[in-house]
Amino acid sequence: GENVEQHxxxxxxxxxxxxxxxxxxxxxxxxxxxxxxxxxxxxxQLIIDIRSNVGEKKDQRIAVxxxxxxxxxxxxxxxxxxxxxxxxxxxxxxxxxxxxxxFGAGTILRVKS
Amino acid sequence: GxxxxxxxxxxxxKSGTSVxxxxxxxxxxxxxxxxxxxxxxxxxxxxxxxxxxxxxxxEQGVEKDKFLINHASLTLSTLTVTSAHPEDSSFYICxxxxxxxxxxxxxxxxxxxxxxxx
Numbered sequence: 449g450e451n452v453e454q455h456x457x458x459x460x461x462x463x464x465x466x467x468x469x470x471x472x473x474x475x476x477x478x479x480x481x482x483x484x485x486x487x488x489x490x491x492x493q494l495i496i497d498i499r500s501n502v503g504e505k506k507d508q509r510i511a512v513x514x515x516x517x518x519x520x521x522x523x524x525x526x527x528x529x530x531x532x533x534x535x536x537x538x539x540x541x542x543x544x545x546x547x548x549x550x551f552g553a554g555t556i557l558r559v560k561s
Numbered sequence: 562g563x564x565x566x567x568x569x570x571x572x573x574x575k576s577g578t579s580v581x582x583x584x585x586x587x588x589x590x591x592x593x594x595x596x597x598x599x600x601x602x603x604x605x606x607x608x609x610x611x612x613x614x615x616x617x618x619x620e621q622g623v624e625k626d627k628f629l630i631n632h633a634s635l636t637l638s639t640l641t642v643t644s645a646h647p648e649d650s651s652f653y654i655c656x657x658x659x660x661x662x663x664x665x666x667x668x669x670x671x672x673x674x675x676x677x678x679x
């Protein structure tokens with residue numbers, strides 16, 4: 449089955465700096481890669497996603513890049529703000545396995561003001 | 562659009578009792594819902610896939626007789642934790658896909674249910 453690894457486990461940045469979180473996946477058949485933001489005690493919120501037929505996607509301060517050959521994808525947050533502090537999860541979806549999402553272990557992002 | 566609700570948000574029960582958690586898709590129909598468990602400072606682990614009108618499919622290591630899932634309508638799935646024990650204390654989250662929406666792969670999550678078993 450699919451295995452998703454996520455790094456780093458914690459990330460501290462100064463307000464205004466950029467943050468990058470990286471994930472790798474194992475199954476080349478996975479074709480959908482969402483990123484979720486979860487605040488303490490709350491539900492995961494989708495912030496951006498990318499499909500395997502696209503190499504990059506951007507939405508304001510957030511961007512995701514995908515390298516299918518290397519089987520890794522990354523989340524980029526620019527001009528970080530204190531409200532960006534949360535846990536971020538990457539995930540991979542494989543339609544051959546019942547459309548199940550496999551999540552990475554998560555990254556705690558702290559933006560220091 | 563694509564709102565998922567869960568009830569209750571928090572529940573405290575005694576060891577040995579059963580607890581039912583409801584997951585509802587409020588503005589769309591969901592033939593498939595997913596149930597996750599999240600322990601403190603850990604990731605979301607898929608427990609089972611709930612299929613409307615048929616049996617749920619459970620992930621390896623999840624006891625189907627302990628975690629009963631019923632998906633009787635296109636907007637409601639329930640998870641019953643039977644004979645709960647302290648080790649079942651966790652954050653239970655459901656999700657659903659809006660197959661009629663523009664992005665059929667996206668899973669929308671409920672707000673979660675914090676279960677504490679004393």
